Amino acid sequence: MSLLRLPPEILIQVMDHVGSSYFREDLGRLTVCKRWFGFARTACFKDLQLSQKTLRHLLSSRDVGRSLLLIKDSLEILDLELKGFEDWSSIPEPQSYPQNGNALDASSWDGDLGRALLAAWTTVLDNGLAQLAIIARESRKLRIIRIQASSENHPLLPHLPRRDYLSLSTIRALLSVKNLMVLELDLCGTLLIPRQEHRGGFHVCTSIGALLTTLRRLRLRMRSICADVLRLQHHDTSLRLSEVLINLSLSNESPMTTSAAYSTRCGSTGGGFLKLKADIEDQAEALAAHMASPKIIRILTHSLPQLKMRSLDVLTGKCMILADDMAWEDDGKTVEDDSDLESEILDDGFSTSSDE
Structure with a gap:
């Protein structure tokens, strides 16, 4: 046949x-x-996996209108993997090399031309993601969004200051999809850049919190976060949400990163990391009471100075040590409590925003 x-x-x-x-x-x-x-x-087109390069190629193709129509009608899973600017060969290399050979002179590279090319690339990426957000909002079948944004890595200048390259308004637009069931955001490589008129006044956490009524799974790691990601905006006692994973550790976000930073609190509210951690744990417990069948609610951090990943199971109160090859949701070795984590932070005088 x-x-x-x-x-x-x-x-x-x-x-x-x-x-x-x-x-x-x-x-x-x-x-x-x-x-x-x-x-x-x-x-x-039901499972669309895009990098910044493939997104640009898609939107610059001759038959882009037809392609976008096909995507809109079929899209169920949107998977974005962003690594920031990668075309470093288009920017002139530094004129001088240090005598000790340990690192190149970043200031000689970061000139007007380099900054202009990076700004132009960032604008093109933002415009492309804005177009993609329109498609996502019109895709009636879209149920899963995964976005991973890692730090930019210059092959010859590994210690360049981190550069932020994602727009807050564009990410919020991508999260305005109706009936989303799975949201996984790992934005540890960049803060979200607000519009000039909104600096300090808007953050993405409220947009994430608005999705809790439809989500089944939520997985987050962001450089800036607050308890609003887990705060219900409307009373609901039978959420279908069953898995929540919040990683507050940025210790392994890039092989080029040597600092052991934590996520910082959105806005200018004080309290430091320990207050942020406590607020998110408390809000996770409050959210669990509204979940019909909670399976996993974990808050991840790391210890200092050993940089061991720790996972707090909010449902049981257990704290576990995770091996390097373990997934966020895996069960590790149970420890008595995580009080030594807090003492290590206090004893070391560690700054939660070492590279901000």
Whole structure:
């Protein structure tokens, strides 16, 4: 029997098994025939995985309108992996090298041309993400959004100050999707840049909190965060949310990063990291009371100076040590409590914003 003579429900399973990556390797594989295309396009665009380069190529293609229409009609999972500016060869290298050879002179690289190219790249990325946000809001099937934004790494200047490259307003636009079920944000490589008129007045945490009524899974790591990410904006005692993972540790966000920073509190409210940690734990407990079937609620930090990952299970009160290769939700070795974590922070006089 010809493949195309199979019932529609079987053809859908076949296309799903083949997977979206098969079609994205060669879009010509979509065009076997009209009937084939009807099933293949859904499989191709239901799971959209984009980097900043592939997003730019998508939006600059000749038939961008048709491509965006296909994506909008099929999109179920949006997966963004952003690494910041990578085209370092387009910027002139430093004129001088230090005699000790330990590091290049960053100031000789960070000139007018370099700053202009980085600013232009950031604008292009923001415009592309803004277009993607429009598509996401119009995609009735979209249920999962994952965004990972790591730090920029210059191959010859590993100790350049971190540069922020994501817009707060654009990320908020991406999070305005209705009926979202899974949200995973790992934005440890950049703070979110507010508009000039909104500096200090807006943050993304309230946008995340607004999604709690539809989410099933929430996974977050951000350089700036507050308890609003877990605060219900409307009373609901039967949330379908079952998994919450909040990582406050930035210790392993990049192999080029040597500082052991924690997330900082949104805005100018004082209290430091220990107050932030306590507030998020308290709000997590309050949120658990509204969850119909909570499975995992974990708050992750790290100890000093050993940099051991620690996971607090909010549902049981247990504190666990996680090995380096463990996932955030894994069960590690149980320890008595995490009081030594707080004493280590206080004894070391550690600054929670060492690179801010």
